[in-house]
Amino acid sequence: MNLMYHSTRNSSIKVTASEAIIQGLSPDGGLFVPEAIPKLTISMNELSKMNYLEIAYEVLRLYLTDYTEDELKDCISKAYDEKFDVPDIAPLKKVGNMYYLELFHGATIAFKDMALSILPHLLTKAAKKNNISDEIVILTATSGDTGKAALAGFADVEGTKIIVFYPKDGVSKVQEKQMVTQKGDNTYVIGIRGNFDDAQTGVKKIFNDQELAERIKKAGYRFSSANSINIGRLLPQIVYYVYSYVELYRRNEVSEGEKINFVVPTGNFGNILAAYYAKQMGLPIGKLICASNDNKVLFDFFQTGVYDSNREFILTISPSMDILISSNLERLIYHIAGEDTDKTKDLMNSLSSKGRYEITSDMKKNLEDFIGGYATVEETKSAILNIYEETGYVLDTHTAVASSVYNKYKDEVGDKTKTVIVSTASPYKFAESVLSALGKDPIPENDYEQAKVLKELSGVAIPKAIEELYSAEIRHKNVCEIDEMKNEVEEILKKN
Numbered sequence: 001m002n003l004m005y006h007s008t009r010n011s012s013i014k015v016t017a018s019e020a021i022i023q024g025l026s027p028d029g030g031l032f033v034p035e036a037i038p039k040l041t042i043s044m045n046e047l048s049k050m051n052y053l054e055i056a057y058e059v060l061r062l063y064l065t066d067y068t069e070d071e072l073k074d075c076i077s078k079a080y081d082e083k084f085d086v087p088d089i090a091p092l093k094k095v096g097n098m099y100y101l102e103l104f105h106g107a108t109i110a111f112k113d114m115a116l117s118i119l120p121h122l123l124t125k126a127a128k129k130n131n132i133s134d135e136i137v138i139l140t141a142t143s144g145d146t147g148k149a150a151l152a153g154f155a156d157v158e159g160t161k162i163i164v165f166y167p168k169d170g171v172s173k174v175q176e177k178q179m180v181t182q183k184g185d186n187t188y189v190i191g192i193r194g195n196f197d198d199a200q201t202g203v204k205k206i207f208n209d210q211e212l213a214e215r216i217k218k219a220g221y222r223f224s225s226a227n228s229i230n231i232g233r234l235l236p237q238i239v240y241y242v243y244s245y246v247e248l249y250r251r252n253e254v255s256e257g258e259k260i261n262f263v264v265p266t267g268n269f270g271n272i273l274a275a276y277y278a279k280q281m282g283l284p285i286g287k288l289i290c291a292s293n294d295n296k297v298l299f300d301f302f303q304t305g306v307y308d309s310n311r312e313f314i315l316t317i318s319p320s321m322d323i324l325i326s327s328n329l330e331r332l333i334y335h336i337a338g339e340d341t342d343k344t345k346d347l348m349n350s351l352s353s354k355g356r357y358e359i360t361s362d363m364k365k366n367l368e369d370f371i372g373g374y375a376t377v378e379e380t381k382s383a384i385l386n387i388y389e390e391t392g393y394v395l396d397t398h399t400a401v402a403s404s405v406y407n408k409y410k411d412e413v414g415d416k417t418k419t420v421i422v423s424t425a426s427p428y429k430f431a432e433s434v435l436s437a438l439g440k441d442p443i444p445e446n447d448y449e450q451a452k453v454l455k456e457l458s459g460v461a462i463p464k465a466i467e468e469l470y471s472a473e474i475r476h477k478n479v480c481e482i483d484e485m486k487n488e489v490e491e492i493l494k495k496n
């Protein structure tokens, strides 16, 4: 029997796992959720004999039931290969008495690689299984990080093309360089003269253009998205929570069944939601500590039960967490509402019309797994400096938010449970802010010099992803106006 998926807003819209991955978003605007969260039945003892890829198979086979064993294993081995600079894929580092789960050893040195390296393979297999012979064209608008991770994931994946639009003057120098040097004959990167919202609106328009969809279908193409609400991005993230527990068990740091906490630097709520799924599967997890930066809409939500996005958007030094609408929270809302799709739909309608909603007291009771916390920019910088002075380990600006939030929680509550800090980016990706937190003189605009100083301070080798940037050839030079985006897409599809 296949595990089926349905919309968070309507339980009669039912699809298989592979269909959910192809569709991305449900036609009613809801997110796909599994009809029941499967339980981990394999023992810790058996898991402790497995490597990352084998554990990935044990977790994913429970969810992706319409993929064969061979198909799934093929996706996993194509995803977690030498694109990662360490064989253990997601190393768990013990520093002092803390554990850091380093999710930044993939192609773009940030945690989005964990899911975006497998999604292209899940997607192309899904197309085959559903007799879709069209080539899949991924359209993405990016404010920096996701675009590069998606490009790296889809580069040279047979049966796909990827087109990324970014605001020409709205991303960092390193981010732009990472994108315009992307290799792969199926990759296209275009700067637009506009901001991120313009790019996103433009992409949505192309997606909703029925006439265009029909025209490209005749030429053998169909559009798809690599957005973080795709269930094919959520499920691979469950794996590293299981993996990190297995690592602690292997090293005799926990006994079987002993609960551990996770602290997760959060933006769109995808990463921490995967931890919630791991807990529901039976992994012994105590608290899930949701760490926000100054954009603390989630902290306020956990405090009050009111989600209110009507507030000032604050630019911080942890830009990947600068988010006011955490789209994956919808899945949690559905679960804490007792899987009531009508209630979920009402709340989400309220979010889109008023920018806010309030959950019931019963739903609030179901949030007891979660602790919300936040750190200001000053607190984030202090965390980088303190951990460095105490241990010599250098945190990036996102992981530092988690570190700061955890220390405040521990001091306040006195919880002595072993705790893993989920580390979402390499400090090399945000070198300028990290060096400033460490009290170093600024070296503006010179990422090469910044990396050299960081290497001396941390003793960690400069990652390949950064090293390669200095000599990489610029392959993408297209820039267009906002109203030319559709035309650019059609030109690309015409040429090939």
Ligand SMILES: *Cc1c(COP(=O)(O)O)cnc(C)c1O
Residues within 6 Å of the ligand: 110, 111, 112, 145, 265, 266, 267, 268, 269, 270, 271, 272, 320, 321, 398, 424, 425
């Ligand atoms: C995307 C991102 C986050 C936020 O993760 P969500 O799943 O959106 O909550 C945190 N840190 C880094 C470095 C990221 O790139």
